[in-house]
Amino acid sequence: MDPMAEIKATFFQECEEQLAELESGLLAMEGGDTDTETVNAVFRAVHSVKGGAGAFGLDDLVRFAHVFETTLDEVRAGRLAATPEVVKPLLRSADVLADLVRAARDGGEVDQGRCDACAAELSALTGIEEAADGDDGMGDLDFQPMAAAPVALDFELDAPAVEAVPETAGWSVRFKPRPELYAKANESVLLLRELARLGEIEVELDAADLPLLSELEPEGAYLAWNIRLRGSASEADVREVFEFVDADCELEVHALGADGEPMPTAAEAELDIAALLSMAQAAVEGAAAEPAAAQESETPEADIAAILAAAQAEATEAAPAADTAPAAASAQSNRRAGEDRRKVDAPFAGDDKRTEKKLDDLAKAAATATAPTIRVDLDRVDRLIDLVGELVINQAMLAQRVTEAGLARASSVAMGLDELEQLTREIQDSVMAIRAQPVKSVFQRMPRLVREVASITGKQVRLITEGEGTEVDKTVIERLTDPLTHMIRNAIDHGLESPEKRVAAGKNPEGAVKLSAAHRSGRIVIEVADDGGGINRERVKQIAIDKALIAADAVLTDEEVDNLIFLPGFSTASTVSDISGRGVGMDVVKRSILDLGGRISITSRPGLGSTFSMSLPLTLAVLDGMVVTAGQQTLVAPLTAIIETLQPKRADVHSLGGSARVISIRGAYVPLVDVGLSLGYRAEPMDAEQGVALLIESEGGSRAVLLFDAIQGQRQVVIKSLEANYRRVPGIAAATILGDGRVALILDVDTLVAASRTAEAPKLLQAG
């Protein structure tokens, strides 16, 4: 949905909430509630509806809401008592407002007579003469739809008519801010910059009012400016620049004569310093710096004196160049203004058209834009998911029965069953989508964590998030928070170097931690990457040896060293810091990811940083699997891990002594895992030529070939936790119920592959 349509949908949702609020507030008032907060809430509800309606150009709604709001404002101000005679019409008006909102949303018709009558009734209550058509002096100008550009600004003209000066060479402006102007965070230099956008300007600084240092108020305003503006700008244009500050400054605007000479003012005559725009800026900055300097310094006079001395010196120097310099300065400022304008205008030039079109579309699409939502108890959704799971199993059973009964593939029963299968799958996907949520809810918690950890460690950290909209099952999201929190802590605490070290290494002192999510081949991949020093492999290995986690003479690949940090009892921080050292190590992180059916891997480059990559299933309820047979048992291998199926040839299989074998696939040797043997279904290794094999790739990228007796086919299975119903079994991820009603185990491919690399491979089950 495009953003405007989405916002409009939000608006109507919000309207419903506001209308409910309005009604309950009015009912409370009818019941005698005179609490100001109740009245305020009622007022806000209508005000809010009006504000949004104005933005979408819903004029009928705006008009009525405005009359309604005016009446409520009287009640709020205490000028109109909330007697039953007053509240009753208010309640009726609330109903009319609700009708108008719904008409705007669904494109229906409103009873115009009822609407007008109600508006008249409201107006009668307040005695404020306001026609129901709502032309109250703020109508057309302010309530144009967003698309209708450009909107004229009201200039609050307290000056005489603009058209009186059709041909002017420009304007002479005298501008003297009062301290209030600065207190409201307005800046003279910005006003001068705005003025420079209107044409060529010459600025003279009038510092005549600057008092002696001893009398200078740090937050006073002593400077004034005389500006000559050339060009075709109208007086209204000039005054608009000062629109925000006209009460906080002295402002005089006079037309320049045809000869370009301004009407002389006393100040100009006295002062002969032509100040450049940049000089004015320096002076303003000086003035702005004064309060700060005064607060910070023990001897404010000295600081201010220094600033003023510098400003004075510049002014004196600049004076001789006065003839040529202003032109240059104004040319420059014009150019800059031109650039600014281009920058600002460009995005909107197309935008207005787009918005206009959007609004057109919206008008046509009318009601369809709303996306009503309901809140549902999670238990109900889960019950539905369970039921759909049973349905899938049942459908599979039925399909199997039909096949067993010997009905032809082309028979109408079989074809009907195929359709049923498709429907079941669609139902299943739809039900799963109910539970899917964007990872944003987890990602949103991280900026705060990053700030906290950064301040504790004294490191500078920038968090970059990507793919917040990526959706994944709610359960996965809930169980993602803890591991992610820990990984981000780790990335800052252990991954990033201190700012000094980073600078020494020629890096930005501010470290970056990137958190990203993306869908990749039916799974969600979440990465936590830092641009720190990378894993110190020497140190990691030494610690592992010291803690007797590995043998002192172990020869490990870089990847294996990196993975040592996932071992239980491993902690790299020599002193337990109060951030990472909360009794949770990376082993717990890995464990929780594994429990989610996910995998975690590290890539680390010395000096460039580390990336932790987690791959998680999108849902914990179903799995696309390859159903296979090993030693009389039916097993399921997750389809995501499988790269290809193959028929091993005797010549390709090589024994490495013992039961270890490798198979040559297109010239590369890959370990061959006899699954029947690994899981203890068979005592003797099977002949590779008699079986079929699956080439699989684990999350870490390592490959292996799993050997089975036969492949039955590809199927979607409903995952039933083995751990919850029995106990954890190494090499087995979960279980499922097949079409024939039998339980089949789902293989944990990574564990099988990892085990195949160690000597205990054949003893996996016994060991577990």
Place this chain on the structure above:
Amino acid sequence: MSKTILTVDDSRTMRDMLRLALIDAGFNVLQAEDGVHGLEVLQGETPDVIVTDINMPRMDGYGFIEGVRSDARCRTIPILVLTTESSPEKKMRARDAGATGWIVKPFNPEKLVDAIRRVAA
């Protein structure tokens, strides 16, 4: 370095519209739902400009502006008030509370960005 704008508005619709317009114009956007929330956000962030609504629950726009202006760190941040009223007394009221300027609702993106440019250094 793009400028950061804090918007304070209790209406989701307005928040979404402000966010869309500001992000399209290349600003970073922080958002708060009322005055109290706005002051909370300011404890951790220093935006370049604040855009605030007036009618809000918990703490209205006037209270929020006073809160910002009484904070030594934030008092120099320009504050633009979103107002549905173009009447001079409403503007005076906002100005008296310490607002830097105002934007009359409904705004279009151009008007919004223009007002921000006028007060942002």
